[in-house]
Amino acid sequence: MNTLLVWSVTVAQILLGAAMVCATFRLVCGPRAQDRVLAFDNLYVNAMLLLLAFGIGSGSTLYFEAALIIALLGFVSTVALAKFLLRGEVIE
Amino acid sequence: MIASSEVSSTVALLTATLLILGAATTLVGALGLVRLQSFYQRAHAPTLGTTLGVVCVALASMIYFSAAGTRPILHEVLILILVTATTPITLIILVRATRLRDENPREEPSGHQ
Numbered sequence: 001m002n003t004l005l006v007w008s009v010t011v012a013q014i015l016l017g018a019a020m021v022c023a024t025f026r027l028v029c030g031p032r033a034q035d036r037v038l039a040f041d042n043l044y045v046n047a048m049l050l051l052l053a054f055g056i057g058s059g060s061t062l063y064f065e066a067a068l069i070i071a072l073l074g075f076v077s078t079v080a081l082a083k084f085l086l087r088g089e090v091i092e
Numbered sequence: 093m094i095a096s097s098e099v100s101s102t103v104a105l106l107t108a109t110l111l112i113l114g115a116a117t118t119l120v121g122a123l124g125l126v127r128l129q130s131f132y133q134r135a136h137a138p139t140l141g142t143t144l145g146v147v148c149v150a151l152a153s154m155i156y157f158s159a160a161g162t163r164p165i166l167h168e169v170l171i172l173i174l175v176t177a178t179t180p181i182t183l184i185i186l187v188r189a190t191r192l193r194d195e196n197p198r199e200e201p202s203g204h205q
Contacts, residue, residue, distance in 0.1 A: 002099065005156075008108030012149075015115035019122035019141065026125050026134075034131055034190045041182055042125055042138035045175065049118060049141070049149045052168075053111060056156050064153070064167055071171055075178040079185060086189035 009057035016050045037081045044074035103159040107152045114148025117141065131190055135183060142179045146172060 023046060026039035048067045055063030080090050099107075117140050124137025150168040158165040 002101070002104040004101075004108050005099075005104045008111050012111045012115035015112070015119045019115075019119040022119075022122035022126045023138075032131065032193075034186055034193070035134065037186060038131075038135060038138065039125060041186075042122060042141060045138070045142050045146065046118060046122065048171070048175075049114065049145055052149050052153050052171075053115070056107065056111065056153055059160065061157070064171075068167075068171055068174070071174050071178075075174070075182065078182045082182060082185040082189050086185060086192060 006057070009053055012053045013050060013057070016046055016053060020046045020050070033085055034082075037078060037085065040081070041074070041078045044070055044078075048074070098161065099156065099159045103155060107156045110148045110152035110155070114145045114152065117148065118145035121145065132187070135187055135190075139179060139183070142175055146175045 020043060023039045023043040027036050027043060030036040030039055048070045051063045051067040051070065055061070055067070084090050121138045121140030121142075124140070125134055128134045128137055150172050154165045154168045
């Protein structure tokens with residue numbers, strides 16, 4: 001495998017992991033509930049990008065489907081959480 | 093490491109640049125999520141990751157896999173469209189909930205409508 005590609009995938013995974021650590025910090029220490037929901041939103045986007053980078057590094061097409069499912073379910077769960085903060089219940 | 097030895101060095105350089113650019117942009121957005129003061133400032137920071145980060149990493153994946161020839165390129169456009177369309181909806185609902193909770197802080201969200 002190309003050495004440049006291996007190193008760039010590794011560096012991108014380290015950067016995305018650091019971004020996930022930042023989001024986890026805000027998720028744990030967030031002063032209010034909406035901060036936690038925002039951090040969770042950022043966390044699943046970072047996990048999706050990490051899966052895409054992992055798919056490039058391994059050359060396999062399997063990780064794309066996992067990233068798509070993370071994007072779909074993450075959106076649904078974030079909207080459900082924000083709706084709960086807005087109204088007090090998810091489905092009215 | 094299935095199909096990775098076939099790509100040319102130009103494709104590898106382009107993929108590496110886009111991948112690191114997207115990851116660094118996402119990290120800047122996450123650092124803003126930690127460092128900024130109020131919630132309304134913090135709501136702006138992660139959109140760096142959801143716009144530029146997703147565009148760069150999906151472009152890198154599209155370029156790499158179409159050059160490696162393992163599959164057609166159109167799959168990542170799904171993620172691109174999905175994330176670009178859903179991020180404003182999420183943020184609008186979240187900021188509206190925050191404004192509602194800021195305006196009447198005593199009132200618990202009761203659910204009796």
